[in-house]
Amino acid sequence: MTSHHPDLSVRPLAAEEWDGWFRVLELAFGGSEEEPQQRELWRELTEVDRALVVCDGDRPVGGCSAYSFRMAVPGGAVLPVAGVTMVGVLPTHRRRGALTALMRRQLDDVRGRGEALAVLTASEPPIYGRFGYGHATSRLGFTLPRGRVAVHQPAGPEVRLRLADPREALPACEELYAGLVPLRPGMLERRPGWEALAVLDAPGGRGGHSPQMCVLAEDPAGGRLLGYARYAIRPDSDDAGPAGVVRVDDVEATHPAVYARLWAYLLDLDLTSTVTVRTRPVDDPLVHLVSDPRRIVPKQRDGLFVRxxxxxxxxxxxxxxxxxxxxxxxxxxxxxxxxxxxxxxxxxxxxxxxxxxxxxxxxxxxxxxxxxxxxxxxxxxxxxxxxxxxxxxxxxxxxxxxxxxxxxxxxxxxxxx
Missing domain, CATH: 3.30.1050.10 (SCP2 sterol-binding domain)
Structure with a gap:
């Protein structure tokens, strides 16, 4: 399909073109190269038959792709959706209709596959409204001071906490996660291979944090997994003493009492003073579990856009x-x-x-x-x-x-x- 500019065209990506296509998209997003471990995962997850490239003559200047996801919607159904990703155009070729041509071809393809919905996360939200994407979910980030809040412990099952290797614990954690998907709209089923994203821990991407750690909340009688948290710690200190930062990656549980127990653990790690989490639901129970809500520093951001x-x-x-x-x-x-x-x-x-x-x-x-x-x-x-x-x-x-x-x-x- 030819875009508004006669020299630009959109076509499917060939598998052997992936490296060059990915590098063009890295340049479109500012030029930084992904860590090798991250790059390899994105290569494995790319559905080449859903990837598009926009060319100036024979030269790639942009592209986009989509993942074949399944997403929970109100009522508990889990529906096929196109997860739009890697949308970018080189700065030399913007304002020439390339993005419009990509969106036109992609939405036609999505319709042809029988998917009624397309979803994306936006690097720049104003771009996608004109293509019919609406801001459908938000995410809440928190910063909390260790030692300044207590976590209310509701009645519930007894749990035993155990540290585990994140990769070794992954199958059990994924089984628990899968059971939660239909309960909250917007959650995605993880297709084979996507479980690796949760424990991707490239050393160059840690930003001074420790390797990722995982704590499991288990039934002390039978060892059944009831919840888990993945986190990392960045050591630090000031004149008052240790001031490490806990970065919480994931917290999931099957019962409110287990969820509260995991947060109590995260808020009482030695040699730390601050706990941060980047993404939780806007109705996250933690807001109601802490003894002093004023100690929570929230930050709300856009999440998923739905078309x-x-x-x-x-x-x-x-x-x-x-x-x-x-x-x-x-x-x-x-x-x-x-x-x-x-x-x-x-x-x-x-x-x-x-x-x-x-x-x-x-x-x-x-x-x-x-x-x-x-x-x-x-x-x-x-x-x-x-x-x-x-x-x-x-x-x-x-x-x-x-x-x-x-x-x-x-x-x-x-x-x-």
Whole structure:
């Protein structure tokens, strides 16, 4: 497919071109080279048949790719999604239509594969709104002082904590993680090979931290895994004494008491003064478990961006919290097959949904970008309407739809891609 500039073209990547393609994308992202261990993992995870390259004549100047993921959505279903990744164009070839050409070809390919959703994390969020991606999840980072907060311990199973090699413990940790995926929208099933990302620990990427460590919370009677935390420590000191920093990578548990026990452990490691974690859900229980919430320094950032590639299929495949019957008038400047009026109806939780084209009068008007933002329940349609991004035509329709789209559990993407 030829882009707006006649010298640029988009085509599939050949497997033997991977090294040159990856280097072009490194240059597009500022030029730093990945650690060899990281680079090799991305090579293994790349689905070459989903990778695209944009060329100036015969010379690669950009590209993108996608992963064949499965993602949890409200209602507990886990759906196929295209995980868009490695999108970049050399600085010499920006503002010439290359990115638009890549997005056009990729979304056409996603539709051809029968995937109703595409998702991505954005290095620069303003770029992707014009292609229909809506900000659907957020992530919360924390900084906490050791010794200044206690962690409430709710009633629950007794646990035994045990240090383990992160790689040796990985199969059991992955089994526990897999059981949690359907419980929170936005979580991704880990396809074969993706488990390695959680324990990727290239020495050059540690930033002064120790090798990654893993603590397991087990049933003391039978040894069954109930939770785990992966972390690293950066030694430091000041005039007052040891001041190491604990970097928490992952904390997962099957019960609130186990989750609290793991955090109590992380907040009481010797020779440290600070605990940091980069990504947790915005409704993370830790906020309610600590004795002094003022001691938490939170930082909220954007997470996942969602694009409905097939509006009807995507809306039918998720669950709804309450009954609804609304006509959505959707605009979509980039995927015109989605534009029009769609009647969305459901009897509520567990009842399934129907979404069909209609010529009935609209109840709500919105762009596909806002549908993406509300799809996982992280942003309410009512909040988007207060921002002027959703228009209520029929009185009462906004409240009806907003309640139905909502999720009791905040959506969250646990790791990037």
């Amino acid at each position: 409905l590639v097939e509006v009807a299929a995507a809306l039918e495949q998720r669950g709804y919290a309450t009954p609804l019957d609304v006509v959505l008038e959707v605009t979509d400047g980039f995927c015109p097959w989605n534009a029009g009026r769609w009647r969305l109806s459901s009897a509520g939780p567990g009842a399934g949904a129907s979404c069909v084209w209609t010529d009935s009068a609209a109840d709500l008007r919105l762009d596909v970008r806002e549908l993406g933002a509300a799809y996982l329940g992280g942003s309410t349609l009512a909040a988007l309407a207060r921002a002027g991004l959703v228009e209520e035509v029929r009185e009462g329709a906004l409240a009806e739809a907003s309640r139905a789209f909502a999720s009791d559990v905040a959506p969250w993407l646990p790791h990037g891609f």
